[in-house]
Amino acid sequence: MTSTTDDVSSLSRTAIPQRRVVRERSVRRGRLGVAVALMAVCALGAVALFGYVSRTQPYLAVARDVPVGAQLTAADLVTVHLNPDPGIASVSSNRIQAVVGKYTSVALLPGTLLNAGALVDKPFPGPGDQVVGLSLKAGQMPSTPLRPGATVLLVSTEEATQDKPTAAAPTIRATVVHVIAGARDGTATVSVAVRESDGPVVARLAAQGRLVLTLTAGN
Template sequence: MSRTREATGVAERSLSQQPGVAGPVSPPRVSARRRRPGVIALSLALIAAGGAGVAVLLLEVGDRTQVVTVARDVQVGQVLTEQDLGRASVALDPAVKAVRADDLDQVVGKRAAVELRPGSLLAPSQVTKDSLVKPGEQLVPIGLEPKQIPATALVPGQKVLLVHVPAQGATETGKTSEAAPQSIDGRVVKASNAAPGTGVVVVDVATSASDGPRAAAWVSAGTLRLVLAAPDGS
């Protein structure tokens, strides 16, 4: 028995003395990392800022208003139908006046006070319940050459004077050349774009039924001039 133990001890000592034979391996020591309060605080602040940014973005995207849009071309004075209008959801600036989608039924059946273009928002001022040509009035189309077109844009509802200017050297029977020219009160209903090539603009002017034929005769003779009335309508 003693010989066996001695043999075992000699074997163990010989193994420990042989090169390349490792002894017992101790487990690695894991050092605990020091937590830095500053880094933790910065991380929390970044997470909070990111969450706040997402919240603001969601609020902006969600704050939209249903409004009425123009679906197709509508001429001045034309009665609006449901087919002329549409709906859209937009982020509406408080300064922009637009008809809300809930009020669509209130604008259907009214007339366009101005020319409406597809894709634009419909504003309350662009529609009217009144006919642009009132009972007892007539519509007189007047062609204006480029030199006769006022620099101020002609808009529906603008008051004008239709002035008769006789041809140079000609006077009317019983009237002297010093007499004040005749004039007719009118109101712009529509002004077209300048015609390609000629630049002529056609202006539809509403006048009283009694003055309509006279204004048309002046237009035919080329002796009519359109003058803008004063801002107060006088």
């Protein structure tokens, strides 16, 4: 009897581990902190997105294939919103009335930004015109950038011969159609429109490298 009582007393003195209880108030505070942090992140993201969108500007892009020499219509264009970049030639959408009706000096591809340099006021090649490609080096053309539609003079550097000792070097008026910068600095391939009667002469002189291109006043 005494042994049983001693065992019970011994058990009562043994520490029974208690389960740790997390207070409900602490859990709620933790969840509330996480929610506040998420709201702050979302707010910052919204501000950044709004700032990005507010900086975009409407520009004109090509909606479908437009061949070279075609007259541009409003159906050929679409408005896109982009961040302005001074390094990219682009046309603002508010200038659509100014570009519709002009003619393309190069083929326009869908999805590309419209470049004002690819448009001219008059159709070309016009009736009775021919387009001739000129491979020009530095010294055969001005350092001023050539733009499609610009009026130029093609001056021959052909040397006098016994047959034509006093013949003056021919000067031919032409219109720039397209310009492609060469692999070397100062070189370019320039396509020009000339009268049909001048086409063979220009082609022959160009093949011999005996042409100099000069800009006329107003370009």
